[in-house]
Amino acid sequence: MRPLVVDRGAPGGATTHVAAGMLAPVSEAAFGERALLELNLAAAGRWRAWADEVAAAAGVDAGLRECGTLLVARDRDQAEALERELAFRHECGLRAERLLPSQARDREPALSPAVRLGLDVPGDHAVDARRLAAALATAAQRLGGRVRADTEVAELLVDGDCVRGVRLAAGEVVETDAVVVAAGPWSGMVAGLPPAAQVPVRPVKGQTLRLRDPAGAGLLERVVRSEEMYLVPLGNGRYVLGATVEERGFDTAVTAGAVHDLLREAAEIVPGVLELEVEEVLAGLRPGTPDNAPILGPGALGGLHWATGHYRHGVLLAPVTGATVVAGILGEPPPPEAAPFAPARFASVEVPA
Helix, strand or coil: CCEEEEECCCCCCCHHHCCCCCCCCCCCCCCCHHHHHHHHHHHHHHHHHHHHHHHHHHHHCCCEEEECCEECCCHHHHHHHHHHHHHHHCCCCCCCEEEHHHHHHHCCCCCCCCEEEEEEEEEHHHHHHHHHHHHHHEEEEEEECCEEECCEEEEEEEEEEEEEEECCCCCCCCEECCCCCCCCHHHHHHHHHHHHHHHCEEEEEEEEEEEEECCCCCCHHHEEEEEECCCECCCCCCEEECCCEEECCCCCCHHHHHHHHHHHHHHHHCHHHHCCEEEEEEEEEHHHHHCCCCCCECCCCCHHHHHHCCCCCCCCCCCHHHHHHHHCCCCCCCCHHHHHHHHHHHHHCCCCC
């Protein structure tokens, strides 16, 4: 197979461009989401080998940082919640270590003395999502694929019960045996599909800041997370601070209130964040679904495949998403952890107009 990637902008220039790049199956484990936890853990287990494969094919580093994550609480209520989170993770057989405030500051000296409790999650890491996207585009082309930037798809072409290709906005028709819809929060807006073949995807807004330490790396080594923010070191003196979760449709406006709240929360956990320079203030859109879990694999029409709806886990799930899509195109079963996330689970859900 020789893939053709068609992107209306720069490859990875929308949701991925804003993503913090956390690989955090344990930190983001949630009650009642055991199937999603198993999928996330399976993806995390693929990441090291997959990053090495991408780097070898692209000739550049894919941006993986095996740094670990520190969950922290800054008051009694948050500490009690963190104790419950620790018990839940231990029930699931996940690695997480309870840290006294002094122990947490020993591991990350930049933490505030006000921190009440910490959880060390050594297996949750991070990747520079922008560097990864660039490496993937390069790797695809070096391996015989093509990447067409600034090329918008106008509609999918359907013949009977099969997708036969796409029509580009400029009028060009691209015929193919398999079409993978990986349009993030815009996946539900792709023209040409009958209603029964569509999937329910909605945008979920997230505002973030990109910060830079003029002194270079050193403020934090690990990802630091609280109930209301995360601070992700990219390893070069740059950090991603995020993120809000807002149900505001396709609105991507940056608001003063969100920036204020993120900086205030971060400063209460890591006071040195206020010394960092602001490089970018961004708002992006996550692809959400009714159950906030991904939609992976063959769709309701022959030749139609979905890779969307990843919500907060898109970068983490990249390796298993790729494996699932390729298996579907080849007519093979998906990885077992991906089976619960087939598009067919939404067959009876009405897609908003």
